[in-house]
Amino acid sequence: MNWETVIGLEIHAQLNTKSKIFSSASTEYGAKPNSQACAVDLGLPGVLPVLNKEVVSKAIKFGLAVKAKINQRNIFDRKNYFYPDLPKGYQISQLDWPIVGEGQIEISVDNTTKVIGVTRAHLEEDAGKSIHDLYDEYTAVDLNRAGTPLLEIVSEPDMRSAKEAVSYAKKIHELVQYLDICDGNMQEGSFRCDANVSIRPAGDNKLGTRAELKNINSFKFLERAINLEVDRQQDILEDGGKVVQETRLYDSIKNETRSMRSKEEANDYRYFPDPDLLPVEISDELMSQIMTELPELPSEKKARYISEFELSEYDAGVLTSQKSLADYFEKAVSISNTNVKLCANWIMGDLLAALNKEQIDITNSPICAEDLSLLVSRIDDDTISGKIAKDVFKSMWNGEGSADEVIKEKGLKQITDSSEIESIIDSIIAANAPQVEQFKSGNEKIIGFFVGQAMKATGGKANPKQVNELLRKKLT
Amino acid sequence: MSLNEEKVSQIAYLARLKLSDEELEINTNELNNILQLVEQLQEIEAEGVEPMAHPLHMSQRLRVDEVKEKDDSNNFQSIAPKTGNGHYLVPTVID
Amino acid sequence: MHTKTLTQLVDGLAKKEFSSTEITQHFINRIKSSKLNAFITVTEDLALEQARVADDRIANNDNGVLTGVPYAHKDIFCTKGVKTSAGSKMLDNFIAPYDSTVSHKLNTAGTVMLGKSNMDEFAMGSSNENSYYGSVKNPWNLNKIPGGSSGGSAASVAARLSPFATGTDTGGSIRQPSSLCGITGLKPTYGRVSRYGMIAYASSLDQAGPMTQTAEDAALVLNVMAGFDSKDSTSSDKNVEDYTAKLEDSIKGLKIGLPKEFFSEGLDDGVAENIMHAIKEFESMGASVKEISLPNSSYAIPTYYIVAPCECSSNLSRMDGVRYGYRCEDPKDLEDLYLRSRSEGFGKEVQRRIMIGAYALSAGYYDAYYLKAQKVRHLISDDFKRAFKDVDVVMGPVSPTTAFDLGSVKDPVSMYLADIYTLSANLAGLPGMSIPAGFSNNLPVGLQLIGNYWSESILLNIAHKFQQQTDWHNKAPKEY
Numbered sequence A: 001m002n003w004e005t006v007i008g009l010e011i012h013a014q015l016n017t018k019s020k021i022f023s024s025a026s027t028e029y030g031a032k033p034n035s036q037a038c039a040v041d042l043g044l045p046g047v048l049p050v051l052n053k054e055v056v057s058k059a060i061k062f063g064l065a066v067k068a069k070i071n072q073r074n075i076f077d078r079k080n081y082f083y084p085d086l087p088k089g090y091q092i093s094q095l096d097w098p099i100v101g102e103g104q105i106e107i108s109v110d111n112t113t114k115v116i117g118v119t120r121a122h123l124e125e126d127a128g129k130s131i132h133d134l135y136d137e138y139t140a141v142d143l144n145r146a147g148t149p150l151l152e153i154v155s156e157p158d159m160r161s162a163k164e165a166v167s168y169a170k171k172i173h174e175l176v177q178y179l180d181i182c183d184g185n186m187q188e189g190s191f192r193c194d195a196n197v198s199i200r201p202a203g204d205n206k207l208g209t210r211a212e213l214k215n216i217n218s219f220k221f222l223e224r225a226i227n228l229e230v231d232r233q234q235d236i237l238e239d240g241g242k243v244v245q246e247t248r249l250y251d252s253i254k255n256e257t258r259s260m261r262s263k264e265e266a267n268d269y270r271y272f273p274d275p276d277l278l279p280v281e282i283s284d285e286l287m288s289q290i291m292t293e294l295p296e297l298p299s300e301k302k303a304r305y306i307s308e309f310e311l312s313e314y315d316a317g318v319l320t321s322q323k324s325l326a327d328y329f330e331k332a333v334s335i336s337n338t339n340v341k342l343c344a345n346w347i348m349g350d351l352l353a354a355l356n357k358e359q360i361d362i363t364n365s366p367i368c369a370e371d372l373s374l375l376v377s378r379i380d381d382d383t384i385s386g387k388i389a390k391d392v393f394k395s396m397w398n399g400e401g402s403a404d405e406v407i408k409e410k411g412l413k414q415i416t417d418s419s420e421i422e423s424i425i426d427s428i429i430a431a432n433a434p435q436v437e438q439f440k441s442g443n444e445k446i447i448g449f450f451v452g453q454a455m456k457a458t459g460g461k462a463n464p465k466q467v468n469e470l471l472r473k474k475l476t
Numbered sequence B: 001m002s003l004n005e006e007k008v009s010q011i012a013y014l015a016r017l018k019l020s021d022e023e024l025e026i027n028t029n030e031l032n033n034i035l036q037l038v039e040q041l042q043e044i045e046a047e048g049v050e051p052m053a054h055p056l057h058m059s060q061r062l063r064v065d066e067v068k069e070k071d072d073s074n075n076f077q078s079i080a081p082k083t084g085n086g087h088y089l090v091p092t093v094i095d
Numbered sequence C: 001m002h003t004k005t006l007t008q009l010v011d012g013l014a015k016k017e018f019s020s021t022e023i024t025q026h027f028i029n030r031i032k033s034s035k036l037n038a039f040i041t042v043t044e045d046l047a048l049e050q051a052r053v054a055d056d057r058i059a060n061n062d063n064g065v066l067t068g069v070p071y072a073h074k075d076i077f078c079t080k081g082v083k084t085s086a087g088s089k090m091l092d093n094f095i096a097p098y099d100s101t102v103s104h105k106l107n108t109a110g111t112v113m114l115g116k117s118n119m120d121e122f123a124m125g126s127s128n129e130n131s132y133y134g135s136v137k138n139p140w141n142l143n144k145i146p147g148g149s150s151g152g153s154a155a156s157v158a159a160r161l162s163p164f165a166t167g168t169d170t171g172g173s174i175r176q177p178s179s180l181c182g183i184t185g186l187k188p189t190y191g192r193v194s195r196y197g198m199i200a201y202a203s204s205l206d207q208a209g210p211m212t213q214t215a216e217d218a219a220l221v222l223n224v225m226a227g228f229d230s231k232d233s234t235s236s237d238k239n240v241e242d243y244t245a246k247l248e249d250s251i252k253g254l255k256i257g258l259p260k261e262f263f264s265e266g267l268d269d270g271v272a273e274n275i276m277h278a279i280k281e282f283e284s285m286g287a288s289v290k291e292i293s294l295p296n297s298s299y300a301i302p303t304y305y306i307v308a309p310c311e312c313s314s315n316l317s318r319m320d321g322v323r324y325g326y327r328c329e330d331p332k333d334l335e336d337l338y339l340r341s342r343s344e345g346f347g348k349e350v351q352r353r354i355m356i357g358a359y360a361l362s363a364g365y366y367d368a369y370y371l372k373a374q375k376v377r378h379l380i381s382d383d384f385k386r387a388f389k390d391v392d393v394v395m396g397p398v399s400p401t402t403a404f405d406l407g408s409v410k411d412p413v414s415m416y417l418a419d420i421y422t423l424s425a426n427l428a429g430l431p432g433m434s435i436p437a438g439f440s441n442n443l444p445v446g447l448q449l450i451g452n453y454w455s456e457s458i459l460l461n462i463a464h465k466f467q468q469q470t471d472w473h474n475k476a477p478k479e480y
Helices: A054-066 A162-178 A219-238 A285-294 A298-308 A315-319 A323-334 A340-358 A369-380 A388-399 A403-410 A418-431 A433-440 A445-457 A464-475 B005-014 B020-044 B075-078 C008-014 C020-032 C046-061 C101-108 C152-160 C175-181 C216-225 C267-286 C293-319 C334-344 C348-361 C367-392 C414-416 C423-426 C455-471
Strands: A003-014 A075-078 A090-093 A105-109 A114-123 A127-130 A137-140 A149-155 A191-201 A211-216 A248-252 A256-259 B087-091 C040-044 C072-074 C112-117 C164-169 C184-187 C208-214 C255-259 C288-292 C393-397 C432-440 C443-450
Touching: A003 A162, A054 A114, A054 A162, A054 A285, A054 C072, A075 A298, A075 C293, A090 A114, A105 A162, A105 C334, A114 C175, A114 C367, A137 A211, A162 A191, A162 A219, A162 A298, A162 B005, A191 B005, A211 A219, A219 A248, A219 A256, A248 B020, A285 C367, A298 A315, A298 A323, A315 A323, A323 A340, A323 A369, A340 A369, A340 C414, A369 A403, A388 A403, A388 B075, A403 C175, A418 A433, A418 A445, A418 A464, A418 C184, A433 A445, A433 A464, A445 A464, A445 B075, A445 C255, B005 B020, B005 C184, B087 C040, B087 C334, C008 C216, C020 C040, C020 C072, C020 C112, C046 C112, C072 C101, C072 C152, C101 C112, C101 C216, C112 C152, C112 C293, C152 C164, C152 C175, C164 C175, C164 C216, C175 C184, C175 C432, C175 C443, C184 C216, C184 C293, C184 C334, C184 C455, C208 C216, C208 C288, C216 C293, C216 C432, C216 C455, C255 C367, C267 C393, C267 C432, C288 C367, C293 C348, C293 C367, C293 C414, C293 C423, C348 C367, C367 C393, C367 C423, C432 C455, C443 C455
Parallel strands: A211 A248, C072 C112, C072 C164, C255 C288, C255 C393
Antiparallel strands: A003 A149, A003 A191, A075 A090, A105 A114, A114 A149, A127 A137, A137 B087, A191 A211, A248 A256, C040 C112, C164 C208, C184 C208, C184 C432, C393 C443, C432 C443
16 A cells, blocks of 8 residues: 655744733743743733734744735634643634735755645744643743744645655744744744644545644654654554544654643633734735845845856755855855855855854854955965865964965965976976876876975975966976 | 533533532523523624624734833742742643 | 712812811721621721822822822722732732732822722622622612622712722623612723723723712713723723813703613613603703614623623633632642632632633534624624714613612523613723612612713713702712
8 A cells, every 4th residue: 555644734933022922021031930921921810912013023024935925904812721831721822814824935855846835824822831840749830931922834734755844844944044033943942843644545635634743843853753653654554443633742762652641622722802902904014114124035045146146056055045154155255256156165165064063153153254255265366276275264263364364374375486386397307207207108197196296395385277287288 | 502411511611610510400500591591692683794803993003022021920929829949830730 | 078079079188178198087987887898808008108198299289180089999900919809709819919000090190099899700790799708788778789790889989988989891880880879980982991900801891980979070080090001902092081171061952862772671660760850851951852773782681691701701711720819729630720729719600601601612602602792793883873873872771670689689691681771882882871860769770871982071071961950969878
């Protein structure tokens, strides 16, 4: 039996506003328990919610970025249920009129691109935290997180493999950071992925029963959890059983999923429009303002890099994968007469390698964009060779100065004077008659020996191209 | 629409209320009477009428994103039934 | 002293005929010897301190109009550092950690809070028999109810235990007790007064307002209570006018509409007689009267008894024994904590309405109940919209009867039916008043005025003119 996997993802992105969605308490992570839970967040009798404008802007930015319909008129609803970290006994969310409607985003897996549909994205408030291991007989509740704004992004069940799901999740992760609406910190819980997974016989149109996987806090775990679930469901169905619709928690230590205890009745959320809030009507004015604040989207930037800078699809993709990386690149090439391709290679190659090795973010790079650009120019204008440049790079990384300063300090300027090179070549040819013989009898490859000798004699500073040309001239 | 005791029991649980057998009987009676009263709503035709969630035809005001609240947790926790280490405490919950 | 109206007290304070401390002590003494059970908490020390501060302000010419005037504050408003119970065991131990906006405004104005007045639990009731703290008695007849849910506030003003009181009105809870106790009560347009810190019953219906002896008094209090609040999304930013400015305007040519639906069966003859008498009074002042129809008003009861329970079932979910309020003893587990805290903390009527609400919102019933009710609400508002094209004010009875005996109405539905005349104004969000209009069987009868949106000035003007022509509002029970 050929099975087809169907996956939909629900991503909760914490919006990085200063204050909460319905109160003016701080959203900063890591504060002393309950020190950032004000009267409104605590659900004291008589308190009322007031909507944060920036939350609305950020949600709209996301919607625009996935080419979605923005519901300028949207409604907040109450989702009623009881839990200790849900102070009001209801969560303010959006049901029938979410702020963002249908959109889409393009992903790429194994060099194939695919469009994944975004069903909707809506705003809601986060709950507090229940901590079960502080006390034996008690669960401890910290309500600092209660009221933090969340954008719940729901995808169409368009993904057909764990790889596609991870690619989508990563794309959304990159996008929300690009737009500066979410810091994407999965460890701190600012970006949470839940996966709805089902399988069906290949060719079938009907959706199989799905299970919802929760408690996944890395892309690696996302892929694992989905694959585990697909196997589990396959086993059940092949044994003639039925998949139960349920929520399963992923355990990263045991690498398994466990069913969550659930009560039928507990799921009647009794949604109704929140009477403490009025319908949100986003003016055309606000829409225009938000559109102007929208940064160039990754896809637009990528296209521009390809057309304007004539970069390859791959290179453009890498450079636009992170906004800070793209910003660095753009700054570097903004200096006139930069060899864009060379610059791109240095950023994607040496710079990223060095940053990754030391786990440094590009925004904290020891070599700034302008300095890197100048280094690349020195290669381009033949002041130094590419090989020497690597040494210069290391020195710059260690804070020894700019490219020009290091070159001067260490005397690394390339030798480009033909007569100087000629005389060096002459002495090498004179000193290595056997090798000359070998070349003359047809061993082309021996030219490498002469080049090596020339480099040794010049401390690596001779211009390799000129060395090559002059050698051939002299040897033939 | 008439409710039986089982249904009333479910409704009570939804609202986290616990009724004794006697209360269940009384409440079932009373709730059914109230439902009969509100059943009148079904007589009226309201096809195409906009629901009126608010008397005011206003839209939601948007607040500027700034932090205005300070830590008042001591004050708030002074009236809490049970706290420990700055947390609110409830009997252990098994997820 | 206590027979003076608020306006007269303001005048007296300004003329230094007496001090705030003197009048405060006077009222406190009266409260302490009263048998009406109108107060849940009497804040004597706090009041005297506030009076002292008020006297200082007056001496320094640093006072506002109401500085130094004492009042009874319905126990539904959060008052920082002072017990705020909403008439419920659930909040019996709740010392509010913050002030409601209304409390804050009254504090800033320099008024003196005598205490928190008794009320039906969580504002649910029309007789003040649903309070955890026992029933309030009607000052006119101690065997009768004062009305509800602002029964304590009404009784306090009627018995001259305070010159004014605050109340809240969701389905008639200011107007009906005002009518039954023979005082003046005003429910403003929805959104006129901030709901922040006012413990919520039905969010889209609740509104706070003044309860006083006269319309003139009510205008002075509304001036302080009204206004936009950035903490309340449902609060209107409409300008607050001076509600005393138009009091003296002539009402000649005023067009009064009498809804025929408010004068059909069920209305007590004695009440009807007093209402018609009051209407004649208006005619003698140059007003004209015509019959109007509010055809959908008969649906006000089922509409209200779906909307309010639905909203309150959700609003009261926060009372769970976790962060404040009543927690049951030795909860075994979380379920036990919720079930017992809530069942032991909430009274019967509250539990009933929570269950109705939970049912009406539950899966499969939303369209038939809540959604339908919100649609019918629109129809009810449209009736008024149409009426106000023809008339300036709608008048009628507040309650079908005068105050009934304590303990005589046990059936919830019968109690609900008595709200018939007041509910529509809440459902439409319109302002409404009750003013004393006579007596039937020695019990007060109130006349209801319903105005168009934001017409509080007009209502107060009409009421004031009536009170210049009549003296029902001056009457107080003999003992007081």
